[in-house]
C-alpha cells in the first residue's frame with residue numbers, strides 16, 4: 120500500500136510539474152511562506168531494504184533546496200521569525216523555515232555545514248529521552264530487526280503471525296504490516312512488543328538511540344551555534360492524543376524543562392511526535408498554547424497563510440521527503456500546489 124501511495128504521490132507531483140499546473144495554482148496556494156520538515160540528513164546508503172528512507176535526504180538535496188529558495192528571493196528564517204511575521208502580518212516577503220525532528224547527530228554533521236553555506240538558521244526538535252540515551256526509536260529497531268532476520272513472528276490480536284523476511288520484498292511487506300500495527304498500539308504495548316522483537320533478534324534499542332541521537336553534551340555545543348535553535352519534541356516521543364490530558368501535559372512541560380535545564384536556553388517551539396491528525400488535534404493544540412509554546416508544528420502538509428496566525432500551535436509543514444529528492448519537485452512544493460492537492464484545496468487545516 121505504501122509503495123502504491125508513494126507512486127501515486129510521485130505521479131501527482133510529476134503531473135503537476137509537467138502540466139505547469141503548479142504555476143497556475145501558485146497565486147492562490149503559495150501562501151506567505153512554508154515550514155520545511157526534515158529528519159535525517161546524510162549521504163545515501165546502498166541496499167534495497169530502506170523502509171525509513173522517506174525520513175532522510177542527502178546533503179546535496181538540502182543544498183539544492185536552499186539554492187532554489189534563495190534564487191526565488193525567499194527569506195530563510197527562524198521559528199521566532201515565523202511567529203512574528205504571522206502575528207504581525209509581515210507578508211511583504213515570502214519566507215521559509217527549516218525544522219529537523221528528533222535530534223539526530225547527522226543534523227550536526229551533515230545539515231549544519233550546508234546550512235552554514237547559506238547562513239540559514241534552523242530548528243532542531245529534541246526528544247528529551249533521545250538526548251538522555253534511553254529513547255525508543257522503534258521504527259529503526261524494527262528496520263534493523265527485519266534487515267537481519269530470515270523471518271519474524273509477532274502476535275497480532277491474539278494470533279501469531281509469521282513473516283518470511285528472506286527477500287527485500289518480503290522484508291518491506293513485513294515492515295509495512297508490523298509498522299502499522301505497532302503504530303496502532305498503546306504506548307506500553309508498543310514498548311513490550313518492540314522490546315520482545317529486539318530481544319529475540321539481538322537488537323539493542325538503547326544502542327540505536329545513542330548511535331543516532333545527540334547526547335546532552337553534544338547538544339550543548341551544537342545549540343551554541345548561532346544558526347541553531349532547539350525546540351521540544353516531548354519526553355518519550357509518544358502519540359500525545361493517546362495519552363490522558365495529565366500525561367500529555369507532562370510530556371509537553373517536562374521535556375521543555377529538561378532541555379532548558381541542560382542547555383540553559385529558553386524553549387519556545389514545539390513539534391508533535393508523528394504529528395498527523397491521529398496524534399495531534401484540538402486538545403493538543405490548546406494544551407501547547409496554554410503551556411506557553413509560541414508555535415507548534417504538525418506533520419500535516421500545507422503552506423503558511425495569513426489565517427495561520429489564528430492557529431499558531433497547529434502549523435502544517437512541507438516535508439522534504441527522501442523518496443522525492445529531485446530538483447524538479449521543488450517548484451511544485453514551494454508553489455503550494457502539492458500540499459493544496461493533498462488537502463483537497465483547503466488552505467488551513469487545524470481542526
Ligand SMILES: [Zn+2]
Pocket residue numbers: 220221352356392393
Ligand atoms: Zn519525531
